[in-house]
Amino acid sequence: MLKNDLVDTIREKALWMRRRAFTMVHDAQLGHPGGDFSAIDIIATLYFGVMRYDPKKPDMPERDRFIMSKGHATGALYTALCAAGYYPEDWLKTYMQPQSKLNGHPNRNYLPGVETNTGPLGHGLPVALGIAIAGQMTGSDYRTFVLTGDGELQEGSNWEAAMSAGNRKLGKFTLIVDRNRLQQGMGTEETNGLDPLDDKFRAFGWDVEVIDGHDVGALVSALSEPPGGRSKPLCIIANTIKGKGVSFMENKASWHHGVPNAEQYDIAMEELV
Amino acid sequence: MAAPAAKQEGFYDCRDAWARTIEELAENDPRIVAVVNDSVGSSKLGGFQKKFPDRLINVGIAEQNMVGVGAGLANGGRIPFVSAASCFLTGRALEQVKADIAYAGFNVKLVGQSSGVAYGELGPTHHSIEDFAWLRPLSNITMVVPADSWETAEAVKWAAAHEGPVYIRLSRMPVPDLSVENRKFQPGKAELVRKGSDVTIIACGTMVHLAVQAAVELEAEGISARILNMATITPLDEAAISAAASETGAIVTVEEANIHGGLGGAVAEHTSANLPVPVERMGFPGFVPTGSVEWLFDHFGLTAAGIARSARKAIGRKRG
Numbered sequence: 186m187l188k189n190d191l192v193d194t195i196r197e198k199a200l201w202m203r204r205r206a207f208t209m210v211h212d213a214q215l216g217h218p219g220g221d222f223s224a225i226d227i228i229a230t231l232y233f234g235v236m237r238y239d240p241k242k243p244d245m246p247e248r249d250r251f252i253m254s255k256g257h258a259t260g261a262l263y264t265a266l267c268a269a270g271y272y273p274e275d276w277l278k279t280y281m282q283p284q285s286k287l288n289g290h291p292n293r294n295y296l297p298g299v300e301t302n303t304g305p306l307g308h309g310l311p312v313a314l315g316i317a318i319a320g321q322m323t324g325s326d327y328r329t330f331v332l333t334g335d336g337e338l339q340e341g342s343n344w345e346a347a348m349s350a351g352n353r354k355l356g357k358f359t360l361i362v363d364r365n366r367l368q369q370g371m372g373t374e375e376t377n378g379l380d381p382l383d384d385k386f387r388a389f390g391w392d393v394e395v396i397d398g399h400d401v402g403a404l405v406s407a408l409s410e411p412p413g414g415r416s417k418p419l420c421i422i423a424n425t426i427k428g429k430g431v432s433f434m435e436n437k438a439s440w441h442h443g444v445p446n447a448e449q450y451d452i453a454m455e456e457l458v
Numbered sequence: 459m460a461a462p463a464a465k466q467e468g469f470y471d472c473r474d475a476w477a478r479t480i481e482e483l484a485e486n487d488p489r490i491v492a493v494v495n496d497s498v499g500s501s502k503l504g505g506f507q508k509k510f511p512d513r514l515i516n517v518g519i520a521e522q523n524m525v526g527v528g529a530g531l532a533n534g535g536r537i538p539f540v541s542a543a544s545c546f547l548t549g550r551a552l553e554q555v556k557a558d559i560a561y562a563g564f565n566v567k568l569v570g571q572s573s574g575v576a577y578g579e580l581g582p583t584h585h586s587i588e589d590f591a592w593l594r595p596l597s598n599i600t601m602v603v604p605a606d607s608w609e610t611a612e613a614v615k616w617a618a619a620h621e622g623p624v625y626i627r628l629s630r631m632p633v634p635d636l637s638v639e640n641r642k643f644q645p646g647k648a649e650l651v652r653k654g655s656d657v658t659i660i661a662c663g664t665m666v667h668l669a670v671q672a673a674v675e676l677e678a679e680g681i682s683a684r685i686l687n688m689a690t691i692t693p694l695d696e697a698a699i700s701a702a703a704s705e706t707g708a709i710v711t712v713e714e715a716n717i718h719g720g721l722g723g724a725v726a727e728h729t730s731a732n733l734p735v736p737v738e739r740m741g742f743p744g745f746v747p748t749g750s751v752e753w754l755f756d757h758f759g760l761t762a763a764g765i766a767r768s769a770r771k772a773i774g775r776k777r778g
Binding site for chain 2: 276284292308311312320342349
């Protein structure tokens with residue numbers, strides 16, 4: 186696929202994901218739409234432009250892995266897996282309902298395509314590191330991608346894993362930081378500042394790229410493996426906007442787990458076109 | 459009597475059996491890997507490291523990462539044995555054990571080294587007497603506490619072949635091999651070490667051989683004590699506990715652990731709900747004072763004489 190066509194396809198998928206995720210959150214009156222929307226372009230790029238997988242064979246050993254460390258952003262993850270063909274759209278209607286496979290945080294035993302259970306922050310990067318080490322150990326060529334929030338990086342377990350990944354020179358390991366600069370209550374820098382985040386990862390032995398996390402073309406370029414591969418793990422700091430795409434949600438911490446009323450839902454649907 | 463001192467004739471450190479077995483298994487199965495937190499020596503994995511340098515992952519002093527990496531290795535088709543001092547493996551990384559191993563259900567084997575009060579004088583920060591209570595509610599983790607070298611080797615072999623999370627809790631205190639005919643390791647089944655009809659002593663790990671000595675002492679007084687080696691704490695052999703309650707009418711539990719929420723707690727939960735009989739729980743009531751392992755065992759009555767005393771007490775509490 187030509188790059189322009191690919192970018193258009195990813196944008197279409199991302200639009201569908203935003204509309205569908207917002208509907209899920211509206212119907213359930215539960216969810217984390219702000220973080221869903223900051224992450225959706227990244228996740229759509231991975232599933233529809235970068236990763237190798239077969240939804241009919243979710244356990245295929247050579248599949249690329251995506252680990253959703255910010256497990257609360259299930260609106261983004263569940264719509265991506267659905268659009269990728271792992272399960273029918275009907276399942277999305279059960280989001281957060283009693284006995285649903287679509288729990289508030291993902292469970293690999295409920296849903297095909299979910300690589301590990303996340304929810305408590307700071308768990309995804311160590312697990313993803315283990316997957317990448319297994320790949321390196323066995324000479325497999327699969328790639329491992331993990332998406333963390335930015336506030337999540339306040340958890341120390343991430344830095345244990347970051348140090349280990351840097352020392353192991355894991356060239357097929359990519360971390361994307363959803364850098365929307367807002368955590369649950371307020372800004373990351375007002376809470377426990379992360380900057381300079383790029384320098385931190387460089388110091389831990391990583392390659393670092395800082396991009397616009399809503400620029401699909403830039404995401405495709407940054408996430409694609411360069412010819413000859415890499416000799417270090419890659420950290421992509423994706424600058425994003427919490428609530429991206431809906432005027433009244435953008436850059437508002439209150440939409441971390443805010444849910445729309447009927448009027449807000451209608452406005453959002455008009456904007457998401 | 460005090461607990462046996464190290465290097466006593468016929469007493470063995472179960473870590474040697476663990477190390478020997480994991481090396482043998484790794485020879486035949488390339489999926490087996492070890493994950494440690496700077497704990498190669500204390501896990502006795504020096505030999506493993508020499509033979510399989512690429513299959514030993516030392517994450518350094520970083521237990522949360524260590525357990526998460528274990529889950530990831532399982533996702534990548536490896537069979538990881540994550541080995542570290544029990545206190546840090548289960549305490550520092552408890553949320554990883556809960557979410558990444560138990561809840562996610564990954565095929566990871568957690569091996570707790572130097573459990574209980576094995577670190578003696580180093581104190582409660584280094585003791586692991588809370589691990590039973592912490593891990594028991596994570597009921598899809600099979601929790602095994604081998605009583606001797608033979609059982610350690612069998613438990614490690616079983617864990618490697620079993621698909622699912624396992625916690626194997628080892629000591630560094632030398633123990634003798636139990637004398638039981640036709641032994642077969644059966645997870646989830648209590649091992650009948652000695653028949654008896656007046657009282658049942660349910661023990662695990664380092665306490666089992668002391669319970670056997672107590673039974674010999676009791677026999678001289680005409681008391682017939684049944685000894686069960688409850689090597690699996692989860693899932694618990696409830697049938698064996700029910701049989702002990704109905705057939706002997708009194709129970710003593712003995713564990714190198716906190717009595718709250720551990721083996722004794724589990725036995726008491728089962729009997730009180732089903733067949734209430736006197737249950738004397740032996741172990742530690744909380745953080746312990748400074749002292750060697752031998753002193754601590756003696757101080758808390760975890761000796762043959764102390765166990766016999768509790769057995770008499772349990773019998774004395776029987777109704778009618």
